[in-house]
Structure formats: C-alpha cells, structure tokens
Amino acid sequence: MTVTILRRLLSVLPVMGVVAVCVFSLLHLAPGDPAAIIAGDNATPANIAAIRIQLGLDQPIWWQFLVWIGTLLHGDLGTSMFWGDSVFSLVQQRAAPTISLAFTTLVVAVSIALVLGVLAAARAGTWIDRFVMAFAALGFSVPVFVVGYFLIFLFAIQLRWLPVQGFTPITEGLWPWLRNLILPSIALGLAYVALIARITRTAMLDVLAEDYMRTARAKGVAVRPMLFKHALKNAAVPVVTVIGNGVALLIGGVVITETVFNIPGIGRLVVDAIARRDYPIIQGVILLFSGVYVLVNLLVDLSYTLFDPRVRG
Amino acid sequence: MRRHATLVVGATVLAIVVALAIAAPWISPDPMRLAPADRLLPPSAQHLLGTDHLGRDVYARALYGARISLIVGVSVAALSVAAGLLIGLVAGYWPPVDLVVMRVMDGMMAIPAILLAIALVSLNKASIFIVIVAISLPEIPRVVRLVRAVVLTVRERPYIEAAISGGTRGSKIIWRHILPSTVPPLIVQSTYVIASAILIEAGLSFLGAGVPPDIPTWGNMIASSRLFIARAPWTVFVPGGALALVILAVNLLGDALRDRLDVRLMRRVS
Numbered sequence: 001m002t003v004t005i006l007r008r009l010l011s012v013l014p015v016m017g018v019v020a021v022c023v024f025s026l027l028h029l030a031p032g033d034p035a036a037i038i039a040g041d042n043a044t045p046a047n048i049a050a051i052r053i054q055l056g057l058d059q060p061i062w063w064q065f066l067v068w069i070g071t072l073l074h075g076d077l078g079t080s081m082f083w084g085d086s087v088f089s090l091v092q093q094r095a096a097p098t099i100s101l102a103f104t105t106l107v108v109a110v111s112i113a114l115v116l117g118v119l120a121a122a123r124a125g126t127w128i129d130r131f132v133m134a135f136a137a138l139g140f141s142v143p144v145f146v147v148g149y150f151l152i153f154l155f156a157i158q159l160r161w162l163p164v165q166g167f168t169p170i171t172e173g174l175w176p177w178l179r180n181l182i183l184p185s186i187a188l189g190l191a192y193v194a195l196i197a198r199i200t201r202t203a204m205l206d207v208l209a210e211d212y213m214r215t216a217r218a219k220g221v222a223v224r225p226m227l228f229k230h231a232l233k234n235a236a237v238p239v240v241t242v243i244g245n246g247v248a249l250l251i252g253g254v255v256i257t258e259t260v261f262n263i264p265g266i267g268r269l270v271v272d273a274i275a276r277r278d279y280p281i282i283q284g285v286i287l288l289f290s291g292v293y294v295l296v297n298l299l300v301d302l303s304y305t306l307f308d309p310r311v312r313g
Numbered sequence: 314m315r316r317h318a319t320l321v322v323g324a325t326v327l328a329i330v331v332a333l334a335i336a337a338p339w340i341s342p343d344p345m346r347l348a349p350a351d352r353l354l355p356p357s358a359q360h361l362l363g364t365d366h367l368g369r370d371v372y373a374r375a376l377y378g379a380r381i382s383l384i385v386g387v388s389v390a391a392l393s394v395a396a397g398l399l400i401g402l403v404a405g406y407w408p409p410v411d412l413v414v415m416r417v418m419d420g421m422m423a424i425p426a427i428l429l430a431i432a433l434v435s436l437n438k439a440s441i442f443i444v445i446v447a448i449s450l451p452e453i454p455r456v457v458r459l460v461r462a463v464v465l466t467v468r469e470r471p472y473i474e475a476a477i478s479g480g481t482r483g484s485k486i487i488w489r490h491i492l493p494s495t496v497p498p499l500i501v502q503s504t505y506v507i508a509s510a511i512l513i514e515a516g517l518s519f520l521g522a523g524v525p526p527d528i529p530t531w532g533n534m535i536a537s538s539r540l541f542i543a544r545a546p547w548t549v550f551v552p553g554g555a556l557a558l559v560i561l562a563v564n565l566l567g568d569a570l571r572d573r574l575d576v577r578l579m580r581r582v583s
Contacts, residue, residue, distance in 0.1 A: 018420020026432050137568070141561035143512055145519050145535060146553035149542055153550075157543045252427040256516055260539075270428065274435045274522050282432050290423045 008301050012294055019290045020072065023283050024065055040277065077284035082276045087284035091266055097167045098254060098265035101188065104181045105250060109189030110196060110243060117200025117239075118227050121208060124201075132197060139194025144253045148187035148260035155183060165262035184261040188253045192246050199242040203235035210234070236307040244300030251289045320573070323566035330559055334379035341373035344529050353545040363547045365538055371551050374529040378552060381518075381530045382511045382559060385445055389510035390503040392449040397456025398495065402487050404457065405464025415461070418454040426451035427513055431522045439525045444517060448510050459502055463495045497574040504567030508560050515556050531556045 035052040036043065043051075051057075056064055071078070077087035120132035156164040163180055170177040207213065208231055216226050232239075258267035266285060273281035333340070348368030356363045362372040404414040426448075433447035467473065468491070476486050517523035518532025526533055531552035538548035 014416045015419045015423055018417050019423050022420065022424060022429075026429075026436065137561065137564060138557075141508070141564050142557040143515050143519075143553070143560075145516070146557055149535070149539060149549050149553065153542055153546055248422075248425060251425045252513075252516070255425075255427060255431075256519065259520060270431070271520055274431055274520070277435065279436075282428075282435070286424060286428045286432060289425050289428060293425070294423050 005302060005305075008298065012298055015294055016291065019287065019294075020069060021065075023286050023290075024068060026286075027279050027283060028061060028064065072287070077287065078280035080273075080278055080281050082273070082278045082281075087280050090269060090281065091285065091288060094264060094266045094269045096169060096265075097263045098258070098267060100167075100170065100177065100181060101184055101254065101257065101263060101265065102250065104178070104185040105189040105192070108185050109192040112189075113193040113196035114200055114232070114239075116193070116197040118204055118232060120197065120201040121204030122223075122227055124205060129201075132201065136194040136198045139190045142190065144187055144191070144256045145260050147190050148184070148257060151183045151187055152260075165260075167261075167263045167265075180261075180263075184257050184263060187260065188250065188257040191249055191253065195246045195249065196239065196242055200232075200235065200239050203238045204231055207231045207234045233307065237304055240300055240303055240307065244297045247293055247296045251293060317569075319565045320569035323562045323564075323569060326558060326562035327566065330379055330555075330562070331383060333376055334383055337373070337376040337380065341376050342370045344370060344373035344377045345527075346370070353541060353548070355545070356547060362551045363545065365534070365545070365548045366541050371534075371548060374534055375531070375551050375555055377529045378531040378534060379555065379559070381441070381524060381528060382514060382556070384441065385448065385514040386507040386511040386563070388445045389448045389452060390506040392445065393452035393506055394456055394499055394503050396449070397453045398460055398499065400453070401457040401460025402464060402491065402495070405461040406468065406483060406487055406491070411461070414457070418457050421451065422454045424451065426509075427516050430513055430517055431520065434517060434522045439523070441524050441528075444514060444524050448513050448517075452506050452509065456499070456502060456506070459498055460495050463498060464491055467491050467494045501567055501571045501574060504563055504570060508563040508567065511556070511560055511563070 035048045035055065035057055039048045039051050056067060059067070075088065077091070079086055080090055083090060116132045116135070120129045123129050152164055155162050162183055166180055168176040168180050204227075213226070213231060216230050221230065254265070255267035255270060257263070258265045259271055262268075266288075270282060270285045272278075273285075337344075346369060348364070351360070351364050351368040352366055354360055354364040354368075360370050360372065362370075362375065365371055365374070400414060404411040429451050430444075430447040433450070434443055437443045464487075473486060473490055476490055514523060514530070515532035515535075518530040519536045521533070521536065523532055524530060534552040535549050538545070542549045
C-alpha cells in the first residue's frame with residue numbers, strides 16, 4: 001500500500017513539470033518579443049531593452065527556464081507588472097472570497113447532486129428520473145454567466161431577496177457572508193451538480209443490480225439506509241473520481257462567476273490582469289489553479305483506499 | 314422512441330440555427346448600425362427583439378453572433394479531433410511514444426481550459442483564428458485519450474496479429490485496420506467538443522478576451538449589456554437563451570448519437 005501511495009505521489013512530478021513547461025512557453029514561445037508585449041503599446045526601445053534585461057530575456061532560453069523553475073521552487077511566483085507586489089501576496093490577499101465561494105459551491109453542489117443521483121437511480125424510469133436527467137442536460141448547457149444574470153434578475157432585481165453582487169468577509173457575520181454567496185454558488189455549481197448527479201445515477205444503477213443489494217433488501221434493510229449507506233458507498237469510486245475531475249469545471253467557472261457577481265477574488269485578479277497584460281499574474285494563477293487541480297485529484301486517488309479496500313493490495 | 318425524439322429535436326434546432334446564421338444578411342437589419350435615439354427599446358415590430366444600449370438591433374446581432382459560435386464550435390472540433398486522432402493513433406500503437414505523450418496530456422489536462430485560452434488570446438492579436446487555436450489546444454488531450462483507448466483495445470484483436478505476422482507495415486495497419494474503429498466514438502466526441510467550444514468561446518468573449526470586440530458574439534453582447542439588465546433584460550437574455558438553446562441541442566444530439574452508435578468506450582474516457 002505504501003508503495004502504491006508513493007508511486008502516486010511521484011506521478012505528480014511529471015504532470016506539474018509539463019504544466020510548468022506549458023506556462024513558461026506561453027509567454028516565451030509566443031510570436032513577438034515578450035519584453036515588447038509586457039512593455040505595452042506606448043513603450044520606447046529603451047523601455048523594452050530595460051525590461052528584457054530585468055526579465056533575463058537576454059539569456060539563452062533553457063537557462064531562463066531553469067532560473068524560473070528555481071524561483072518557483074522557492075515559492076516565488078514572480079512580481080506583478082502593474083501592482084509591483086509579488087504575485088504570491090496578491091493571490092493571498094484575494095484568496096478568502098475565492099475559497100469561500102469554492103467551499104459553499106462544493107458543499108451545496110455535491111450534496112444536492114448525490115441526493116438527485118440516488119433518487120433518479122432508485123426510481124429509474126419514472127418521472128423523477130426523467131426530471132433529474134433533463135435537469136442535468138440543462139445544467140451542462142447553460143453557461144455560468146447566463147445562469148448568474150438570470151438569478152440576479154430574478155432574486156436580486158425583481159424579488160429583492162438577495163444582494164445583486166459583492167462579497168462580505170465571514171468576520172462580519174455568518175449570514176452577511178452567506179447571503180452574498182448563495183446566488184454565485186448556485187450559478188457556479190449548476191454544471192457541477194449536473195455532472196455529479198449523472199455519474200451518481202449511472203454508478204448507483206450498476207450497484208443496485210448487484211446480488212448483495214438483493215440480499216440486503218431480502219433481509220429487510222430499510223430503503224433509505226440501503227440506498228445511502230450500502231449502495232452509495234459501493235458506488236463511491238466513480239463518483240469521487242468525477243467530483244475530482246469536475247474541479248476543472250469549477251476552476252474555469254470561478255473566473256467568470258467572480259466577474260458576474262463582482263467578487264474580489266483570485267478569478268477577478270486574473271481577469272483584471274488580462275486587461276492590463278500583467279503576464280506574471282496570469283502565469284502565476286494558471287500554475288496555482290493547475291496545482292490545485294492536480295492536488296485534488298491526488299487526494300481523490302488516495303481516497304480510493306478508504307472506499308474500496310481492494311485498491312490497497 | 315424517446316431517444317429518437319432527442320435526436321430529432323437536437324438536429325432540428327441546430328438546422329434552424331444554422332439556416333438563420335447563414336441567411337442573416339438577408340433576413341435582418343444591419344447589426345452594427347448605431348441609433349442613439351432608439352436605445353434600449355423593448356421588442357416591437359420594427360425591432361423584433363428590441364435594441365441595446367447603443368440602439369443596435371438585438372435580433373440582428375444575435376443572428377450574427379450565431380455565426381461566430383457555430384464557426385468556432387465546428388472549427389475547434391475539426392482541429393482538435395484531427396490533432397488528437399493523429400497523436401492518439403501513434404501513441405496507442407507504439408508504447409515508448411505512449412509513455413511520453415500521455416504524461417504530456419496529463420499535464421495539459423491539469424491546466425484550466427479557459428485560463429489557457431485567455432492567456433493564448435491575450436498574448437496574440439485578437440482574431441477568430443487565434444480563438445479557435447486557443448480553444449482547440451485544451452480539447453486535444455481528451456481526444457487523444459479516447460483514440461488511445463480504442464487503439465489499445467483493437468490492437469489485441471486477432472486480425473491485427475494476423476496483419477503483423479503477415480508483414481504489414483505499422484503505418485498501414487493503423488490506417489487500414491485501426492482507424493475505422495475510432496470513427497464512431499470520435500463522431501460522438503466531436504459533438505461534445507462543439508458544445509464545450511461554444512461554451513468557452515462565449516466565456517472568452519464575455520471576459521473580453523475573445524474575437525475582436527467589433528464582431529458581435531453572444532458572449533460580448535451579454536458583457537456589454539449587463540449593466541442594463543434591470544431596464545432592458547432582453548439585451549442579456551436573448552443572447553443568453555440562444556447560447557443555452559444551441560449548446561443544449563448539440564448535447565442532446567451527442568447523447569442520442571452515443572446511444573445510437575453504442576459507443577461503450579465513451580463512459581470510461583469522458
């Protein structure tokens with residue numbers, strides 16, 4: 001088992017290596033002089049030359065890569081061209097809203113999706129099943145920002161139940177914090193709910209057809225514990241895998257959701273950085289988000305040993 | 314029966330949208346014409362779907378926006394399927410290549426598609442071509458994985474063994490004996506790539522990192538109208554509804570095709 005875990009841990013290295021190469025080449029192999037791109041449209045040749053030396057662009061490309069990797073390994077994601085602060089500290093300042101949004105979305109989306117998926121499988125072929133599947137098809141198809149503006153229009157502008165946009169730190173109270181996160185979490189979580197509900201239904205249908213489920217029913221286990229304890233636990237591996245893979249969906253969605261709901265998080269940091277062509281921030285945040293994705297999926301793989309003792313072998 | 318219905322509904326909706334997009338210049342007013350006096354007018358006989366904050370006709374802009382979504386969707390599917398097919402065939406057939414290629418694909422999958430696309434577009438001069446390339450790149454790994462999975466299964470079949478022992482060249486085995494098996498799953502996968510590409514293009518345009526802003530797209534229509542949502546909800550919900558409808562139709566078509574073509578490999582890969 002230790003060997004399995006160790007091997008899985010080591011497999012992160014080549015993946016992150018490829019991510020680093022991709023992110024590096026984005027800026028350095030793109031057409032045009034990166035120094036000129038960074039300097040902007042109104043730069044003088046002297047500006048550009050200064051930036052080139054500042055960034056070490058006069059060095060050979062493999063050396064630049066090694067230097068960059070070296071600074072990364074020291075936890076240095078670079079320095080923002082616009083703010084002059086380190087990318088790391090900027091990300092840190094913006095982390096609370098993004099983590100809040102990710103947390104509420106995950107909790108709400110996963111619990112709703114599991115209930116919907118189990119219900120659809122338990123009542124396969126009925127109108128409940130069809131409703132869940134139709135909802136899933138719709139959830140996949142409506143873009144985050146369209147859902148977002150629909151929710152804003154309905155619940156904030158027409159009904160005035162919830163604030164239009166913004167973010168309140170949790171230190172100012174649980175309800176003010178949560179109130180601002182309800183609509184964004186629904187908008188961001190919809191596609192995620194669709195994805196997980198669908199895989200839960202499929203996995204549950206497979207499990208419910210197993211002999212041991214017939215045995216459980218025969219010996220009189222009540223319906224709800226049978227579904228949620230016996231069956232769902234055995235369906236956990238594909239479901240947890242999709243929860244992990246689906247994090248990519250959330251990461252992409254966070255960038256857009258924060259723009260729609262004007263949440264000052266990491267997603268907004270990147271969007272603003274694009275407008276200012278602040279490449280160190282773009283690079284740093286891509287690396288960070290990719291790292292989160294790799295880490296989540298590592299944890300997912302390791303969690304298999306909890307759900308399925310056979311994996312431990 | 315029900316599956317048949319989704320196929321027909323999906324295909325019909327798409328056919329109508331494609332027809333409207335092609336016919337746009339003949340059946341709609343000029344999408345660029347500014348009319349400051351007619352700003353934020355509700356839908357009427359003169360402006361079927363109302364006007365936006367610059368007095369531009371929303372119906373015309375929505376039709377022209379459909380062109381971008383469809384062109385990007387189809388081009389991304391063609392480009393990423395072609396590239397993914399080539400890489401997947403080679404990787405699946407030759408194990409040493411496979412080892413390297415799959416690590417690279419794992420890495421590419423880890424990068425959030427929309428962020429990679431944003432970075433690529435913002436580094437280059439905005440154009441439809443760059444947007445297509447930027448959206449295609451992150452789609453490639455999924456196609457590669459699918460093709461590779463097919464190759465790995467097919468490679469073990471007796472007829473391949475027979476071809477190898479008969480002295481057939483590797484390239485010919487791939488072309489004549491393996492390639493045909495990848496076609497049904499790739500048809501299904503292309504529909505999902507189209508849906509995902511339309512979604513990402515809309516996201517890029519919405520964030521201001523898409524095609525040049527003077528070309529109307531559903532994404533940039535929503536972005537420029539969002540401040541007027543309370544006064545003129547149609548300016549946001551016409552392009553938004555169009556996006557949802559088209560993506561839903563493509564997804565329904567994909568699901569129906571998957572059941573039709575009985576692509577068992579799909580579930581494991583996607």
